[in-house]
Amino acid sequence: MTDNTAGALPGRNIAALGSASAVQTWPSRYLSGKNVLVATLIVILGFLAVYPLAMLFYGSLHSTPPGMAGEFNLNGYRSIMNWTNFVVLLNTIGISLAKTIPSLALAVLLAWIIARTDTPWRDKLEVLITLPFFIPPILTAMAWGMLGNPQVGLLNQVWKWMTGATVSPINVYSYGGIIWHMMQYSTPFLFLFIVDIFRAMDPSLEESSRMCGASRWRTFRNITLILMLPALTNSFILSLIRGIESFESPLFFGTPAKIEVITTEIYNSINHRATPDYQYATALSFAIMVLMFVLVVWQWWLLKGRTFTTVTGKGYSPNIMKLGPWKWVTFGFCILFFIVTVVLPVGQLIIGSFFKFFGFYSWDMLTTEHYVAVANNAEVWRAFFNTMLLGLLGATAVMTLGSIVAYVSIRTKWRGRRLIDALAWLPWMMPGMVLGIGFLWAFAMLPGPIPIYGTIWALMLAYVALGTPISVRVMSSAYAQLAYDLEECSRVHGATFFQTMWRILIALAWPSFAVGWVLAFFGIMRELSASILLYSVGSEVLSVVLLRLWSNGLAEQVSVIGLMMMLLVILFRWVQLKLIKSRISTL
Amino acid sequence: MAAIVLESISKYFGTAAAVDNANLEVETGEFVTLLGPSGCGKTTTLRMVAGLEQNSTGRISIGGEVVSDAAQGFFIPPERRQLGMVFQSYAIWPHMTVFDNVAYPLRIRRKSSQEIKDRVTNALRLVEMERFADRPAPALSGGQQQRVAIARALVFEPRVLLLDEPLSNLDARLRTQTGDEFRQLQKRLGITSLYVTHDQGEAMALSDRVVVMSLGKILQVGSPEDIYRRPHSREVAAFFGSPNFLEAEVKDCRREENGSYRLDLDGGWKGLCHASGELAPGSKALVMVRPENMYLKSGDRVYGGGMSWNGIVKESIFRGANRSVSIDTAAGLLHIELNALSNPRPGENIEIFAAENSAWAVPA
Numbered sequence A: 001m002t003d004n005t006a007g008a009l010p011g012r013n014i015a016a017l018g019s020a021s022a023v024q025t026w027p028s029r030y031l032s033g034k035n036v037l038v039a040t041l042i043v044i045l046g047f048l049a050v051y052p053l054a055m056l057f058y059g060s061l062h063s064t065p066p067g068m069a070g071e072f073n074l075n076g077y078r079s080i081m082n083w084t085n086f087v088v089l090l091n092t093i094g095i096s097l098a099k100t101i102p103s104l105a106l107a108v109l110l111a112w113i114i115a116r117t118d119t120p121w122r123d124k125l126e127v128l129i130t131l132p133f134f135i136p137p138i139l140t141a142m143a144w145g146m147l148g149n150p151q152v153g154l155l156n157q158v159w160k161w162m163t164g165a166t167v168s169p170i171n172v173y174s175y176g177g178i179i180w181h182m183m184q185y186s187t188p189f190l191f192l193f194i195v196d197i198f199r200a201m202d203p204s205l206e207e208s209s210r211m212c213g214a215s216r217w218r219t220f221r222n223i224t225l226i227l228m229l230p231a232l233t234n235s236f237i238l239s240l241i242r243g244i245e246s247f248e249s250p251l252f253f254g255t256p257a258k259i260e261v262i263t264t265e266i267y268n269s270i271n272h273r274a275t276p277d278y279q280y281a282t283a284l285s286f287a288i289m290v291l292m293f294v295l296v297v298w299q300w301w302l303l304k305g306r307t308f309t310t311v312t313g314k315g316y317s318p319n320i321m322k323l324g325p326w327k328w329v330t331f332g333f334c335i336l337f338f339i340v341t342v343v344l345p346v347g348q349l350i351i352g353s354f355f356k357f358f359g360f361y362s363w364d365m366l367t368t369e370h371y372v373a374v375a376n377n378a379e380v381w382r383a384f385f386n387t388m389l390l391g392l393l394g395a396t397a398v399m400t401l402g403s404i405v406a407y408v409s410i411r412t413k414w415r416g417r418r419l420i421d422a423l424a425w426l427p428w429m430m431p432g433m434v435l436g437i438g439f440l441w442a443f444a445m446l447p448g449p450i451p452i453y454g455t456i457w458a459l460m461l462a463y464v465a466l467g468t469p470i471s472v473r474v475m476s477s478a479y480a481q482l483a484y485d486l487e488e489c490s491r492v493h494g495a496t497f498f499q500t501m502w503r504i505l506i507a508l509a510w511p512s513f514a515v516g517w518v519l520a521f522f523g524i525m526r527e528l529s530a531s532i533l534l535y536s537v538g539s540e541v542l543s544v545v546l547l548r549l550w551s552n553g554l555a556e557q558v559s560v561i562g563l564m565m566m567l568l569v570i571l572f573r574w575v576q577l578k579l580i581k582s583r584i585s586t587l
Numbered sequence B: 001m002a003a004i005v006l007e008s009i010s011k012y013f014g015t016a017a018a019v020d021n022a023n024l025e026v027e028t029g030e031f032v033t034l035l036g037p038s039g040c041g042k043t044t045t046l047r048m049v050a051g052l053e054q055n056s057t058g059r060i061s062i063g064g065e066v067v068s069d070a071a072q073g074f075f076i077p078p079e080r081r082q083l084g085m086v087f088q089s090y091a092i093w094p095h096m097t098v099f100d101n102v103a104y105p106l107r108i109r110r111k112s113s114q115e116i117k118d119r120v121t122n123a124l125r126l127v128e129m130e131r132f133a134d135r136p137a138p139a140l141s142g143g144q145q146q147r148v149a150i151a152r153a154l155v156f157e158p159r160v161l162l163l164d165e166p167l168s169n170l171d172a173r174l175r176t177q178t179g180d181e182f183r184q185l186q187k188r189l190g191i192t193s194l195y196v197t198h199d200q201g202e203a204m205a206l207s208d209r210v211v212v213m214s215l216g217k218i219l220q221v222g223s224p225e226d227i228y229r230r231p232h233s234r235e236v237a238a239f240f241g242s243p244n245f246l247e248a249e250v251k252d253c254r255r256e257e258n259g260s261y262r263l264d265l266d267g268g269w270k271g272l273c274h275a276s277g278e279l280a281p282g283s284k285a286l287v288m289v290r291p292e293n294m295y296l297k298s299g300d301r302v303y304g305g306g307m308s309w310n311g312i313v314k315e316s317i318f319r320g321a322n323r324s325v326s327i328d329t330a331a332g333l334l335h336i337e338l339n340a341l342s343n344p345r346p347g348e349n350i351e352i353f354a355a356e357n358s359a360w361a362v363p364a
Helices: A002-017 A020-060 A075-080 A083-116 A122-134 A137-147 A154-163 A175-200 A203-211 A216-245 A248-257 A262-271 A278-303 A324-354 A369-375 A378-411 A417-429 A432-444 A456-480 A484-492 A497-526 A542-551 A555-586 B042-050 B098-108 B113-126 B142-154 B172-189 B200-206 B224-229 B234-239
Strands: B002-013 B016-027 B031-035 B057-062 B065-069 B083-086 B160-164 B192-197 B209-214 B217-222 B244-255 B261-266 B270-275 B284-289 B294-296 B307-318 B322-329 B332-339 B349-354 B359-363
Touching: A020 A278, A020 A378, A020 A417, A020 A432, A020 A456, A075 A278, A083 A122, A083 A175, A083 A216, A083 A262, A083 A324, A122 A175, A122 A324, A122 A555, A137 A154, A137 A175, A137 A248, A137 A324, A137 A542, A137 A555, A175 A216, A175 A248, A175 A324, A203 A216, A203 B083, A203 B142, A216 A278, A248 A262, A262 A278, A262 A432, A278 A417, A278 A432, A324 A369, A324 A555, A369 A555, A378 A417, A378 A456, A378 A497, A378 A542, A417 A456, A432 A456, A456 A497, A484 A497, A497 A542, A497 A555, A542 A555, B002 B042, B002 B192, B016 B042, B016 B057, B016 B192, B016 B217, B031 B042, B031 B200, B042 B057, B042 B083, B042 B160, B042 B192, B042 B209, B083 B142, B098 B113, B098 B142, B113 B142, B142 B160, B142 B172, B172 B200, B192 B200, B200 B224, B209 B224, B209 B234, B217 B224, B217 B234, B234 B244, B234 B284, B234 B359, B244 B332, B261 B284, B270 B284, B270 B307, B294 B332, B307 B332, B322 B349
Parallel strands: B031 B192, B031 B209, B083 B160, B160 B192, B270 B359
Antiparallel strands: B002 B016, B002 B057, B057 B065, B209 B217, B244 B261, B244 B284, B261 B270, B284 B359, B294 B349, B307 B322, B307 B349, B322 B332
16 A cells, blocks of 8 residues: 555656666665575474474374384374274364363453453453463463362362261362363463453444343344454364363373373373384374364364454443442452462462372471472472573574564565465464474484484474464564554654664564563473473473473472472563553553 | 433543533424534533433433433433434444344344334435345445444434434545435434534534533533524634634623624724623623624725724735635734635735624623
C-alpha cells in the first residue's frame, strides 16, 4: 500500500536525478548483503529443523543405532504396526481429548470471570491463575506423585484421618491422574489466549443484542460464544497438540500404571530395553509427526475464512457484569483454582523437603538433612550451572534468531522470506522427544570430527530449535504493532538502516524481546523430553537430575531442588510482569 | 404524551460526573439530537436511556412507564425496554447474514417464521437493502452496514429509536445523503428518535429539537434555528461557526410581544438588537453577529435599524463561493463573509452593517 502511494512518482524522480553510477552500484551492493543474510538464515534454520527431520526419516529406515553401519529396511515401520501400539495411539489421542475439553470449559469460565465480571482483585487473580503455566511440569508431577500416592499420599492421609476410612480415595497413577495433571497446564495456557479475546471484543456487538431484546445469557450464547468460536477452535487444537506432545504427565502417572502414550513408548524403547531399539523409536517418532501434521492441516482448514474481526480498536472498556454477592463465589473459585494448582503442590514440596522420609509426617521426623545433601551434591550444582548457562545463552540465541527471522518475514519484501518463515515454524510440529531423536541421528551423522554430541551444545541446539517458533511469533506481533511510518520517518530524517534498527525498531520492540526472552528461559528450564535423550555425563540439566533422583526414590531431595526452581520461576515471572506493565504505560 | 422523560438524571464514574442533573422531555414522533463535543456526556445520556448504563440519580420514563429510578433502586434491563438502537460501529454481527441480523430481534421474541420473513423483508425494503438479504454481513460496505443496522433497529417496531453517532463512520458525501434519507424515513414512520452527534450540521439538518451539552450539563434545548440564532449563552453561541462577539453596555431593555427583549446598546457604536433574557440597563452585554449576516453598505440603500461600523480592510480571502474579509473597527476586528463578487481591497475604508434581527445579545 505504502509502496504504491509513496514509491511511484517521487521514486522515479529521484532515480532520474541521481547519477547513473549511484543508481547501479547502490542496489547491487544492497542486494548482495541481503542475499547473504537470507542464505545464512536458511542454512541455520535448515540445520535446526530440516536436517534433524531428514535424519529422522533416514533413521527410521536404518537398521542400527545412529553412527553404526547397517542396512536400510522397513522393519521399523513394520514393528510399530501392532495391537499394542494401536492402544498407545488411542491412549494418546483419548487422554489429550479428555484433558482438552474440560480445560477449555474451565479456561472460558475463568477468562469470563477475569475479563467480564466485577470480581474483586481481578488483576491479582489473573497473575495467580496463570502462574501454573510457568511452573515446570516435572515439579508439579513429582508433587502430585507425593500428594496423591495411593499408599502414603498426603491427601489420602488427610482424608483417612478425617473420615476414618481405610481405603484411599485418590490414586494419581491412573488415567484420571494423567488428565488431572495435564489440565493444570492446559487450563492457564488456554486462559491466556481466551482472556484477551474476551477483552478485545467490540462491546457494541453484545449491547446491540441486548437492545434487540436478548437477555444476558442468550446474548452470551448467541453472540459472544459464536464470535469466539474460531478462536476457541484454534485454542482447542493447539491444546490437543500440546497434549499429544506431553511427556511428563504420562511418564510420571501413566508408566507406573502401565498406561503408555506415544512419547513414553518412544522413551521406553530407547531407555528401558535391554538394547535400545532406535529404529522402532524413530519410526514411531515419524508416525507422531504425521499425526501432528494432520492436526495442523485440520486447524488450517477449520480456520479458513472464519476469523471474525471483532476488534474495532475503539477504546471502549468491555462490558463488566455486576455480580452482586456472587462476586465472592467467583473470587473463591479463582482462589480455589490457585490453591489446587499451585499452593497444594508447592506446599507438598515444602513439607516433603523437611521430613526425613516422604509419607511419614511426625514431629520427630523433621530434618534439614536433605538441604545439606543437596548442597553437597556436586551433580546437582553442575546441573544447576548447566541449566543457567543454557537458559541465559539459549534464550538470548532464540530471541536473537527470532527477532531477525520475524523482521525478514514480516517487514521486508525480500525473496526467500516465506521459506525462512516456514522453516522457523517447522519445529512447532515436532514434540521435544521427536526433535531429540532427530538430533541424535543428526549429530551422529555429522561429517568429520564435529564433537557436538555429549556436550551441552547438543542441548543448546535442540532448545534453540524448540524455542524458535514462539520467539518468531512474539517478535512478529511486536513488529506488526509498529507502523511502517516510524521506520520510514527515521530514514527520511537521515538515519541509516542500522541506526533506524537500533534507535527505532529495537528501542520500541525491546519489551517484547524481554518478555519473549523470559518465556524462552522458562521453556529451557522446564524442558525434559529432548534433554533426557541428548544429555550425557557432565552435561546434565536440572530436569534430568530431578528425574534421576526421583527414579532412585529420593523424593525428599527432589523437593529441595524443586523449591529452588520454584523461586526462580517466581522471580522471573515477577520481572516479566513488571516489564509488561511498563510496556503498556509507554506504548 | 412524552415518549421519553429524563428527570434530573446524573451519572458518576467514581466521583467525576459524566452527566450532571439532566432534564429532558422528548415528545412522541419527535426527532431530538444530543449535541456536544466529545466527553460532554451525550453518549452516556443515550446509554442511560438504553439501559446500558445505570443512572446514578434521577428517574427515566419511556412511553409513560418508569424504566429506571435511582432513588427506588428500580432498573429495567435493556432487553426489556423495547427500544431500537443503532451503534456507532453498527455492531453488525459478522457470523450472520444480513437477513439473520435483521431477524434477530424477532427470533428473540419467538415470532413465526412466516411473520419473520415478511417483516424482515419489509424492513430491508425500507432501507433499500432487500437485494442483500443473503449476503454474509462482513461483505457489506460501511453505508450498507449502517442501513442494515437501521433495519434491525426498526424491525420489531420499537417504542423509541436511539442512534449513537450513526453517520460518523461514513464519508462526507454519503453522510449527508444517508442523513437526509433517514430523516425522511423517520418522518414517514413517525418514530420517536433520540440521536447523538458531535456534528453541528447534522444536528441542524435532521432535528426537530437540539439539546446542546457541555461538560455533562445541558446548556440549551431548542429548535435548530433557536439554537443557532438565539442562543442563551456565549458557550452555545460559540459552538456553531465562529461568530463575532462585541462588548457593549445596555442602554435600554424592553420586552417584545414574542417574549424576547429588545436592547439599545452602546459600545463606542450604537445599535439595536435582541436577547432572550432581560438585561438591566447599565449592565454589560455581549453581542453576537454571525459573519454571514453582515453586509457591505453600498449606495444609499436604507437599512432598517440594526447597527453599523466603519473600518479598514485588513485581509480579504477568496474562498470560491464567498469571500472572507476581516475589518479593523472601533469595536475590534470583525470577520464577515461577503459575496465573492464584491472585492474590498486591504487598506480600503468601508462601512458594514448588521440588521437588527440578526444581532443577538447574551450576558457578558
